Amino acid sequence: MPCRILFVDDDAALRVATVQWLQLSGFDVTAADNAEAAFAMAASQPPDVIVTDVRMPDSDGLSVLRHFTDADPTVPVVLITGHGDVPLAVEAMRLGAYDFLQKPFEPEHLVEVIRKADDKRRLIREVIRLRSLLGGDQSLANRLIGSSPQAARMREKIAALASVDCDVIVMGETGSGKEVVARALHDLSRRASGPYVAINCAAIPAEMFESELFGHEAGAFTGARGVRIGRLEYANGGTLLLDEIESMPLALQAKVLRVIQERQIERVGSNQSIPLDLRVVAATKDDLKVASEAGRFRKDLYYRLHVGEIVLPPLRERAEDIPLLFLHFASDAAHRHGRELRALDKDSIAALLRHDWPGNVRELRTAAERFAIGLETPAERIAAHDGEMTEAWLPAKVAIYERELIAAAIREHQGDMAAAAQSLGIPRRTLNEKMNRHGISRAAEQAKG
Numbered sequence: 538m539p540c541r542i543l544f545v546d547d548d549a550a551l552r553v554a555t556v557q558w559l560q561l562s563g564f565d566v567t568a569a570d571n572a573e574a575a576f577a578m579a580a581s582q583p584p585d586v587i588v589t590d591v592r593m594p595d596s597d598g599l600s601v602l603r604h605f606t607d608a609d610p611t612v613p614v615v616l617i618t619g620h621g622d623v624p625l626a627v628e629a630m631r632l633g634a635y636d637f638l639q640k641p642f643e644p645e646h647l648v649e650v651i652r653k654a655d656d657k658r659r660l661i662r663e664v665i666r667l668r669s670l671l672g673g674d675q676s677l678a679n680r681l682i683g684s685s686p687q688a689a690r691m692r693e694k695i696a697a698l699a700s701v702d703c704d705v706i707v708m709g710e711t712g713s714g715k716e717v718v719a720r721a722l723h724d725l726s727r728r729a730s731g732p733y734v735a736i737n738c739a740a741i742p743a744e745m746f747e748s749e750l751f752g753h754e755a756g757a758f759t760g761a762r763g764v765r766i767g768r769l770e771y772a773n774g775g776t777l778l779l780d781e782i783e784s785m786p787l788a789l790q791a792k793v794l795r796v797i798q799e800r801q802i803e804r805v806g807s808n809q810s811i812p813l814d815l816r817v818v819a820a821t822k823d824d825l826k827v828a829s830e831a832g833r834f835r836k837d838l839y840y841r842l843h844v845g846e847i848v849l850p851p852l853r854e855r856a857e858d859i860p861l862l863f864l865h866f867a868s869d870a871a872h873r874h875g876r877e878l879r880a881l882d883k884d885s886i887a888a889l890l891r892h893d894w895p896g897n898v899r900e901l902r903t904a905a906e907r908f909a910i911g912l913e914t915p916a917e918r919i920a921a922h923d924g925e926m927t928e929a930w931l932p933a934k935v936a937i938y939e940r941e942l943i944a945a946a947i948r949e950h951q952g953d954m955a956a957a958a959q960s961l962g963i964p965r966r967t968l969n970e971k972m973n974r975h976g977i978s979r980a981a982e983q984a985k986g
Contacts, residue, residue, distance in 0.1 A: 539565045540655045543584035545575040545601070546617065547593045555588075558644045564651065572596035576604060586654045588615045588647070591625055591637075599629055606633045611661045613654035617642065680721050681714070682865050683858030684944070687850045691718075698845045699725035704797065704817040706825060706842050709849030712899030715820040716780065718847055722818055723776035731775030734768050739784035746789050753805035769802050772815045782819040782842075783828055787835065794838040817842065852894040852901060856937045859889050859901065863915070866905035874910050885915040890938055892919045940975040943968070944982050952983035 542564045546552045552568050559566045567582070569575035572595055579587070589601050605614050613635035618625070630637065635654045638647060677692040698705055699722050707715045716735065723733045741749050752767030769777065779785070785793065796802050797817055801810045819825075819842045826843075828834035852859060864881065871878040881889075885908075894900055907913055943961065950956040958968040972979070 539563055540651065541582070541585045542566045542651060543575060543579055543587045543589075544568045545570075545572065545587070545589035545593070547571060547590065555644070555647070559648070559651070562648045572601050572604075575601070579605065579608065583609065584612065585658060586613050586615065586635075586651050588617065588651065590617045591629070592619065599625070599632065602629050602632060602634055611658055613658055615647075615650055615654060677721060677725070680717060682862050683855060684861065685855040685858045687855040688858055691847070691849065694847050695721050696725065698722060698847065701845075702727065702816060703844040704842050705819070705845040705847060707818060707820045707847045707849065708824065709820075709822065710851045710897055711822055712897035713849040713851055714898050715822075715849060716778065718849065719776070719778045719780075719818040719820060723816075726776070726816065728775050728816060732772055733776050733778070734772035735778040735780060736768050737780045739781040743786050743789075746786065747792070748805055750789075750793070751802050751805055754807045764804070767802070767804065769796060769813060769815070770804075770811060773813050774815065776816045776818060778818045778820060780820045781822070783821045783823040783825065783834060790835045790838050794835060794841060797838075797841050852897045856890055857941055859894070860886055860941060862898065862901055863889055863905050863908075866902045867909045870906040870909035876909055876911065878909065879911075881915070886938065888914075888916040888919040939971065940977065943971055943975065944977055947977070947979060947982040952979055954979065 542559055544552065544555055544559065544566055545568070546555070547570050549570070552570065556566050556568050567578055567584070569578055571593055572589075575587075575589065578584075587605055593601075602614050602616070605612060610633070614633070616629055616634050616637040617640060618637050619640050627637075635657070636650050638650065677695060681688060681692050681695070683689075695718060705722060707718050709715050719735070720733065723729060736750070738746075748765065748767070750767050750769050752765045752770055754764055779793075796813070800813045800815075802813060803810055823834075825834050825839045829836040829839040852862075860881070868878050870876075896903075904915060904918055907918065908915060943957075946957040946960050947954070950960065954968065955965060958965045961968065963971075971977075
């Protein structure tokens, strides 16, 4: 969509000439000869950039600037000044004007200023949008729960990659949350309003794969009675998740590589190329670099996808997040099933920390739901699977448990260290020593509380 310009000047000849030049430069331009008319136009069709004269019969540049910046601070205002108005324009820039040009100005320079102003506006609005998402119900903190350093790094990586439009490989064990990450990359990107299409490459029979991805024309093969839009075409303008991409047949990997490189497809039975604008997220439980070196995955496809990479740690490597995740899932399940959430006893917390969680977050969610509806406690479920605890895991798990208890006490008492120490039943000095050993920050935990 072209940048919308509102040009305001009471000089009819200058106004007509400037509007024509801006239109020839590819802008969508509306013009007004006075401030009141400009205010009405901006109210009915908000502009992206405003270019206005400083001196007009019914107004001056500062009042025009204040009106527009009060209505929308993200809209850049460019002022046009005569020689004697330079001090006024300088004052206006202190109040938030984007730039000012002296009459007579070069049309090419005006175009350059407008384009830079529009770039700044887009950047500001993108930052506002991302901050809104990062702080709302759809925030990364609510989607990828955890206070561990691994969880924090994971959220930072996702936020960084969401803001750029590159293809990404998401690697992690089964159940570690790869699709949650892919969805977050989509929802936090500029493509959020576009389609999100997920394909499980392991679930589609090889003989149907090409038609499923590329679509087909009527009569392309026996049984093809009508035109079918493929998943790639359906994802146009949005994000395509290729889940379990390591299961994709090698013969089809070459065709997918071509699509990713050229960003266009041809339906089966057609010679017409269809352009695509999409982001590809490839999720895998295998190391695709190792698989490509072993001949199980195309090297060229791996290197084409490997622009961005997110490696998800298994749950056992961020054990301090397990109790928090469990309570989150249990609370959600209790709400859905109309049950009152029970408290976790110490045996259950110890059992949660003891278990290795081979099914990762997916397995933990199931255990939390069973607990929420009253089927079994974590201690009962895990004891049935793992047996009695052994000494090998005890020191590490106890340290994790101790760290979580100390952090929770600091949050509960809002950073009051004396109260936290008293609630834990230990001297203040001992609390300080344990905080240093576990790397606990009072300020960080107080902020979380």
